[in-house]
Amino acid sequence: SKKARAEIDSVGLERALELVALSESASDGVIEATLAGVLTGWSDGAERMFGYASQEIIGKGLLLLSPGDRADESAALHDAVRAGERFELETERVAKDGHVLKVRITGAPVLDDDGKVAGGIGIYRDLSEQRSTEDALRASEQRYQSVVEALNEGVMMHDASGRLVTANQSAERILGVSADRLIGSTSHRPPVSFVHEDGSRFLLDELPTIISMRTGESRNGVIMGIGGEGDTVRWISMNTSALAEPGEIQPYASVSSFSDITELRSTLEELQAARLEDLKRLALVGEYRDDDTNQHTGRVAHTAELLAAALGLDSEVISTIHSAAALHDVGKIGIPDRILLKPGKLTAEEFEFMKTHTAIGGRILGESDVPILKMATEIAVSHHEHWDGTGYPSRLRGEAIPVTGRIIAVADAFDAMTHARPYKIAFSVGHAVAEVKRCRGTQFDPEVVDAFMTLDHHALLY
Numbered sequence: 023s024k025k026a027r028a029e030i031d032s033v034g035l036e037r038a039l040e041l042v043a044l045s046e047s048a049s050d051g052v053i054e055a056t057l058a059g060v061l062t063g064w065s066d067g068a069e070r071m072f073g074y075a076s077q078e079i080i081g082k083g084l085l086l087l088s089p090g091d092r093a094d095e096s097a098a099l100h101d102a103v104r105a106g107e108r109f110e111l112e113t114e115r116v117a118k119d120g121h122v123l124k125v126r127i128t129g130a131p132v133l134d135d136d137g138k139v140a141g142g143i144g145i146y147r148d149l150s151e152q153r154s155t156e157d158a159l160r161a162s163e164q165r166y167q168s169v170v171e172a173l174n175e176g177v178m179m180h181d182a183s184g185r186l187v188t189a190n191q192s193a194e195r196i197l198g199v200s201a202d203r204l205i206g207s208t209s210h211r212p213p214v215s216f217v218h219e220d221g222s223r224f225l226l227d228e229l230p231t232i233i234s235m236r237t238g239e240s241r242n243g244v245i246m247g248i249g250g251e252g253d254t255v256r257w258i259s260m261n262t263s264a265l266a267e268p269g270e271i272q273p274y275a276s277v278s279s280f281s282d283i284t285e286l287r288s289t290l291e292e293l294q295a296a297r298l299e300d301l302k303r304l305a306l307v308g309e310y311r312d313d314d315t316n317q318h319t320g321r322v323a324h325t326a327e328l329l330a331a332a333l334g335l336d337s338e339v340i341s342t343i344h345s346a347a348a349l350h351d352v353g354k355i356g357i358p359d360r361i362l363l364k365p366g367k368l369t370a371e372e373f374e375f376m377k378t379h380t381a382i383g384g385r386i387l388g389e390s391d392v393p394i395l396k397m398a399t400e401i402a403v404s405h406h407e408h409w410d411g412t413g414y415p416s417r418l419r420g421e422a423i424p425v426t427g428r429i430i431a432v433a434d435a436f437d438a439m440t441h442a443r444p445y446k447i448a449f450s451v452g453h454a455v456a457e458v459k460r461c462r463g464t465q466f467d468p469e470v471v472d473a474f475m476t477l478d479h480h481a482l483l484y
Contacts, residue, residue, distance in 0.1 A: 049148075059100060092114065112126050218247070245257060328477055339425075347398075404418065405431050409463060
């Protein structure tokens with residue numbers, strides 16, 4: 023067109039191509055006006071945007087599109103054009119039907135053949151839908167934030183670098199840390215120390231936020247201690263999920279929620295301790311029936327603890343086996359006196375009935391996630407299994423027998439041989455030790471026997 027060619031001559035090829043591209047834009051409105059603000063150009067996009075046909079708007083004043091409170095703004099734009107300056111701003115304009123549009127205007131002066139400013143051209147982009155969407159998003163975020171703040175659970179978000187970018191008030195309360203210390207802290211330098219249930223510190227690679235960011239997988243129900251040691255530790259249960267953009271593999275953030283389970287944990291521990299005490303008392307009832315000294319379970323527990331340590335088992339097993347071992351014969355409560363206290367040798371039928379004390383013990387103790395009771399159940403049902411597979415109740419062989427059952431088998435047999443019962447006399451320590459050694463690899467685990475041989479056997483009698 024002549025106008026395009028004039029622009030090429032006056033402002034150069036690059037500027038002309040820009041104006042032509044803008045004027046042919048299908049979605050934006052292109053409007054031209056003289057320095058006096060009289061409209062001289064009106065594109066199809068402008069017609070769609072504002073509702074005015076070109077024939078009814080050309081020749082009218084540009085201020086027709088401006089809200090009444092924007093007069094000063096329009097004057098400033100005219101001054102910029104007269105000075106030959108380009109401009110860009112977000113503002114409001116009024117359509118023919120009176121509704122207000124949020125628009126972005128990119129403007130530039132239009133030069134005549136002599137290179138002087140003859141008017142201006144503006145590219146109008148309707149931002150109404152975009153701004154409406156943004157407003158709705160902000161409102162949604164505010165509602166979401168209100169919900170998050172109302173939660174009793176703590177909520178935190180870490181970005182890809184491990185920096186904590188947001189946390190609700192419950193997170194501050196549960197962690198015992200102010201927002202100033204929380205926000206900006208990192209997974210590498212957390213605002214509090216976290217410990218495992220055994221008291222050891224969480225390493226960096228063990229933190230659920232780090233694992234979720236590294237693997238993209240959720241971590242649920244992770245038990246973490248906060249703060250000091252012993253009674254000063256508070257406990258939380260944490261769930262963490264990674265956030266990733268659709269189609270992306272690498273997460274851009276992780277969100278964690280956690281609840282304070284200190285009181286719940288304390289209550290459960292009290293209940294578990296009470297249940298364990300009841301079971302121990304039940305075991306004592308059974309023990310009094312064939313051991314009026316009431317010392318058998320204590321001696322077996324002590325020997326088992328020494329064996330676990332001699333075998334190099336971890337500290338958790340060593341600390342737990344003493345309490346769990348005391349329940350190894352709790353099932354004898356279900357064996358009739360005529361069999362349990364029979365002074366002579368049991369018949370085959372009676373011995374089969376005696377064997378059921380392992381299964382009875384398993385049923386009494388039941389399935390439990392409590393470490394002591396879980397181990398006690400394991401011991402009760404397996405401490406009469408034999409290394410060579412000839413034991414009972416399941417004829418397990420070798421390492422298929424739980425190590426705790428293999429340990430109690432030796433400790434129980436030695437104590438039974440060295441102490442009198444209504445149906446037997448006590449053997450000497452030397453005889454009992456020789457018998458344990460003789461059954462190495464048949465009735466007993468060879469490694470457990472070897473560990474047993476390192477103990478002070480006479481000290482095990484008391």
